[in-house]
Amino acid sequence: xxxxxxxxxxxxxxxxxxxxxxxxxxxxxxxxxxxxxxxxxxxxxxxxxxxxxxxxxxxxxxxxxxxxxxxxxxxxxxxxxxxxxxxxxxxxxxxxxxxxxxxxxxxxxxxxxxxxxxxxxxxxxxxxxxxxxxxxxxxxxxxxxxxxxxxxxxxxxxxxxxxxxxxxxxxxxxxxxxxxxxxxxxxxxxxxxxxxxxxxxxxxxxxxxxxxxxxxxxxxxxxxxxxxxxxxxxxxxxxxxxxxxxxxxxxxxxxxxxxx
Numbered sequence: 644x645x646x647x648x649x650x651x652x653x654x655x656x657x658x659x660x661x662x663x664x665x666x667x668x669x670x671x672x673x674x675x676x677x678x679x680x681x682x683x684x685x686x687x688x689x690x691x692x693x694x695x696x697x698x699x700x701x702x703x704x705x706x707x708x709x710x711x712x713x714x715x716x717x718x719x720x721x722x723x724x725x726x727x728x729x730x731x732x733x734x735x736x737x738x739x740x741x742x743x744x745x746x747x748x749x750x751x752x753x754x755x756x757x758x759x760x761x762x763x764x765x766x767x768x769x770x771x772x773x774x775x776x777x778x779x780x781x782x783x784x785x786x787x788x789x790x791x792x793x794x795x796x797x798x799x800x801x802x803x804x805x806x807x808x809x810x811x812x813x814x815x816x817x818x819x820x821x822x823x824x825x826x827x828x829x830x831x832x833x834x835x836x837x838x839x840x841x842x843x844x845x846x847x848x849x850x851x852x853x854x855x856x857x858x859x860x861x862x863x864x865x866x867x868x869x870x871x872x873x874x875x876x877x878x879x880x881x882x883x884x885x886x887x888x889x890x891x892x893x894x895x896x897x898x899x900x901x902x903x
Contacts, residue, residue, distance in 0.1 A: 648875035668795030668872040677902040680797035682884040705741040712772035730763035746800035749899035756791040771818040789865040801877035802852035
C-alpha cells in the first residue's frame with residue numbers, strides 16, 4: 644500500500660486588505676478544476692464574495708453538515724436553503740460546492756472526463772458510515788468511471804493529535820474497513836491495530852489516522868492510487884492557519900470548494 648501525503652501548493656487572494664490563503668491539489672490543478680482548501684480567515688467572508696474574487700461567479704451551494712453518510716444531488720438543492728447532509732454531487736454545470744471543516748476531512752472529487760464534481764465532509768463518523776461508498780454509488784448512477792475520478796483530501800487533523808478511547812477505536816475498525824476485499828498488507832495492518840488495541844486499558848487514548856483510513860476506503864472503491872492527493876497539513880498543529888475543534892473547542896470552520 645502506497646500511502647503518501649503531499650505538499651499542496653499555496654495561493655492567495657486579497658479581500659478587504661486581508662490576504663486569504665488557500666491550498667491546491669496538484670491533480671486538480673493539472674486537470675483544470677477550480678478549487679481550494681482555505682485557511683481560517685475564509686470563515687469571515689461571504690461565499691459570494693469569495694467566489695467572485697476567485698472568478699467562479701456561479702451558484703454557490705453548501706450544507707447543514709450532520710456527520711452522516713447522506714449525499715445529495717445539487718439539482719435538488721436551492722441556494723437559499725441548506726439541506727441536512729454531508730456530501731454534494733454536481734450533475735449540472737456552473738455550480739460551486741462548498742464544505743466547511745475544522746479537524747474533519749474536506750474531500751473533493753472530480754470526474755476528469757465528464758467534468759462532474761462532488762465534495763464531502765468526512766470525519767471518523769463519516770468513515771464508519773461509509774460516506775465514500777455512498778458517493779461512489781452516486782457517481783455510478785450518473786455514468787462516471789472510477790478510472791476518471793480524481794480525489795483530493797484537504798488539511799485535517801493528523802494521526803498524532805486525533806486520540807480516541809479503546810471502545811471507540813474498536814467500533815471504528817469494526818465498521819469502517821472492508822476486510823473482505825482489501826489487500827493482504829492493508830488487512831495485516833488493520834488486524835495488527837485490532838490486536839494491539841487489546842493491550843490498551845479502557846481509559847487509554849489511542850491515535851487514529853483518518854486520512855489513511857479514507858485512503859484505504861478509496862482504494863477499495865477502485866480509485867487509482869495515482870489519482871489521490873492527500874494534504875500533509877494538520878489542522879490541529881497549524882494553529883496560525885486553521886481552526887481545530889480538538890485544539891480549542893471552537894465552532895469556527897474554514898471553507899473548501901470545487902467548481903464545475
